[in-house]
Each structure stands twice: as structure tokens, then as C-alpha cells.
Amino acid sequence: MRIMGDTQYDQLSDTIGKMKRAAIDCWMADQSFHPTPANDMIYAKWGWMLNFYNRPDANGNGGGDGNGVKDSVAAEFEEIRVAIDGVVGRWLALPDGAECETPQTAVSSTGSILGSSVAGATAPGGADIGTPNGTVHETVVNSIEGSFTAPFLDKYYTQFSKVSHGLGEACVILEANYLAEMRMWPAARTDVAAICESAKNRWAQKADDAAQANGTLMLTVVAAVAGAVASVVTAGAGTVAAVAALGSVAAIANTAVQGIAAEAVVSGNTYGDILGSLSDALGTLNDALEAQERALDTAMSDAIGTIRGDLPSYNLDAFSLDTYTTGTGTMTLTQTHADIVSNNMARIDSALAEAYAGLGSAPSSNPTVRNASIGLGANGTHASASELYALTAQCLSLTTAEYARGHGLFDATVDDYFTSDASAAQTVARLRADEALTAELGV
């Protein structure tokens, strides 16, 4: 994909050279030296007097020797070049965000399966989980009687729905991060190129004494990131945010990002004023980048804290099954209904396995490497994104295994009911013991 504005950014090195020459022209004009009509590689006092200095080439290199009050202003020219490099240099080699596409796709796909943005109004989770989960609930409630049904439904329907939503919402927050980063850097490149171009033009126009309104630039990075976060976070708000604590974390992040207003102004009438305003404009851009990354980072840190503080809502393995009896109570069920429940639980097993496999793991290194002074530092949001990613993946892994145990427990209970032999009862007892064990999170 060709990213808009990239061409101009790719030419930033050339632009910087032209900025240097325009800045030197402006500085010389500040002292009433101008390129002469007869030879535009020479600055003459007032544009026509005998005193002159050599002009740098089109890329701002060289120049400065002459016969004005001083023999040479080459050192002053070099100071200007160094000053511009000092302001613009760190903006070279910005990331393009492309490396965020793979994790963004992964978390989006897993989030969809678990029930994030594609969740229906009534179905808990996406179609892959919501529909079979609803069928399990309906069948057990309407067609199966027995004391085991209450704890079974409590854990493997009600709590599982919550966990599925919660993990889906964690994926939404991760997706907001990766999508925002994916959109942020091409937009930042566009903004850097536009700010530099504006400064170059301002220097050139001031050297030519052209009247020039202040160059007010609306930073494209603000709208790009706000749009990306809103598109992900608000898509699932109607269903997910209402049921999961992480919904409010995502909403806060969305509000924070929406609230970042940034316009950069390049102004000034002398070389020094314009250089200062260039530095300020790039500083404003950096403030916007930092505020955006901070909002994303805060959302992910808050999500990590929320999950760790309420593990049973995000990890089915951490939720204990209530008293589960089979042999003593009265049970009524048919093989057909038992098959319906088991088949639908198998569908959920598959969906969870697919969601976990699709999620994979976070990028091993920061996908948006940049100068340490830009945005939230050299690592950006990578550390918190990686931690949330690993936590979500581990919770999903444990939930997948726990749901499979629940499925096995249901099958064994049914088997025990229909065969009433000792081995079936032992199977139920073993699975209940397995269910009671809680794995260490490990992340």
C-alpha cells in the first residue's frame, strides 16, 4: 500500500537541503545581502553593491566566502545548517506503521470470534461462539433437569460469556493500539514533511520580501489516530462496553485521543524567528504523538490492571465450579438433547482454538522504532502492548483448556446418567478434580 504523503516524506533529505539554502538566503537578507540579478550564486549588499559573499548551492552546501565587512561568513552558514539538522534530524527515519498490520489483523480476528465489535445485540460473543453458547443455554434450561445444571450453566454459560466478552474487549484495546500506531506514523510523516515545507517556503518568501500569512497547519496525525481508535472502540460499545469493565477503559482512551487538538504554526519574519517557530511546530507534533501514545499506553496498562485484579472475569480457569452433584439428585434428559449440548460445546471448543491460534503473540520487537525523543520514547507503546497481548493470549489459552474440561465433564455426566456404571462416575470425579485445579497465569 502506498501511504499518502509518503512521497514528500521520502524526499525529506532533499527538502532539508533546500531548507538550509532558504534559511541562509533569509539570514543574508536579514543583513541586507541578496542574490544579484546577474549572478544568483553571489549575495551582494542590497542586491547591487560591490560587497559580496558566495551563496551556497541549491542543497545549502558551501558558500560564505566574500569581501564584506568580514572575509567570510562560512562559519555562520555552517551554524545555520547545524541548527536545522538539530531541529529536523530526529524526524528522519520515522516508522511507517506497516509492521503493526500483522498484530492488528490478528487481534481483530480473535476479537471478532470472542465477541468484540461483531457481537450481535443479544448474542454473547460472535457468531462462532454466541450462537452455540445460546443453544447450550436454551437446551439445558428447557430440556435437562438435574442438580448439576445450575453450577454447569453458571460457569460454562454465564461466566464463560463474561470471559469471552472480556477477552474480546482486551483484543479491542489491543486493536485500537495497533490500528492507531498503523495510522499515526504515515500521518506523522505527512505532518513533518508539511511543516518542513512550510518553513522552507517561509524562509524563501522572507528572503524575497514576499508578504506571507502565518502557515497554520492542522496536524493530520490527530484526526488519523482519533478516527482509528474511535472506529475500533465504538464499534463494539453497544454490546461489549456494557458488560465488560474494559469497555470503560477503551471509552476513556477514545475520549482522551479525541480530545487532542493540535495545530502547528510556522511564522516569523527573520531567520531566527522562523527557525524557532519550526522547532515549536515540530514540538507541537511531538506533543500530539506523545499524548496519543500515552492515551493508548494508559488504556493498555489499565486493562492489564483490570484483568489481573479480576482474573475470573477474563480467565475461565480462575472461576470455581459451584457444588456439582450427579448421582443423588433427580435427572431428566434425552440423548438428543445431550448431543445438542455436546455438539455445540464442541463448536465453541473449535472457535476458542481458532481464536487462540489466530492471536499468536505480540511482535518480538517494537514495530514502530523511532528516535527516543519522539512520542512516548524509543519503545512507544510496545512494552504495554506486549504485556497485554501475552496476558490476553494466556487467559485465552487457559480458558480454552478449561472450557474443554467443562465439555468433557458434561459428556461424562451424561454418560454416567445413561450407563450408571462405576467408570463413568469415576470419570466425572476425575474431571471435577481437574476443573478444581487452577493453573498459574505465568505472565
Place this chain on the structure above:
Amino acid sequence: MTATLESRHLGPIDLDGGSGGGAMDGAVPFAGHSLPVRIEIDYPDRFGDAILNDIDMVLDRLDFVDGLARDTIAEGMRRDASAPAQLYQAWQRKGAGREDATAEFLGGLRPTRIVVLPDGGRSNPDRVVMTYGLADGSVTGAVTVRFLEPTGPELAPAPRAGF
């Protein structure tokens, strides 16, 4: 302080005028005559060595400035409406006579005044204004050459009523 500054050509600088600007009149020898010089300073509070140096630079190289002015006048002769072309016509009417006496006319022009305005900046782009008249006094009237920053010399328009 301006009082301590001394021009190589004009001696100690003593500006008259107030906050709106300052000026000083003097004279320098040029081409065998005394040429009246006026300096006009837009920002007396910023007047210093750099500005003084710009003034002396002009007075150091009056021959160069005069040469540029004469080239500009000669160029202007090609346009009938220009001040030198009209002064030439008036001079011819006074009986100079010959069909093409351009060279003689130009040779008869002598600078009568120079004004140096070193610090007018963007708002007042005249840096030097040089005025020429006919040395023989046959026709009164002047041709004025303005040296603008950054575009260089150009002729001031002829008077509406002619010479």
C-alpha cells in the same frame, strides 16, 4: 551613542530629527567637485558601526555607484517618456542642435546630490538616491536614480509638466 561615531568621509555623525528618524548633511569631493551628501536614518536608536560602515562603503565607491547610475540613465534614453529622454529633448530644444548628441548629453550630466538611506529596510527600499543635472546649466531639471534594495537602480519618473 551616535555622537561618538565618525565617518571616514563625513566626520563625526550628528543626526538631527527625533524618533521618526534622523538626518545629517555634508559633502564629499567627487570628480573635481564637491558633492552634497545627505544621510537619512530611519532608526537612529539602532544606528551603529554596521550602518555607518554601509554609508562609508557607498562613499568609498562613488565611482561604482555613479557608473551604475549612468548606465541606468543611458538605458532610460531609449524610452521617450523617461526623465533623461525628456531632459535630452529639452536640452535639444535649447539649441544643442545636432541630430544625435546623446553621448554629449550624457557626458554633460553631473551628480548634484546623493542621499544615502542605509537602514530603511523592507518598508523603505531606497538605499541610495542620486540626482543628476546638466553641468552647463543650459536646462534646469534633474534626473534621479533610485538604488533600491534588492532590485538595484531605476529611474524616477519624469516630472508631469516636463522640463
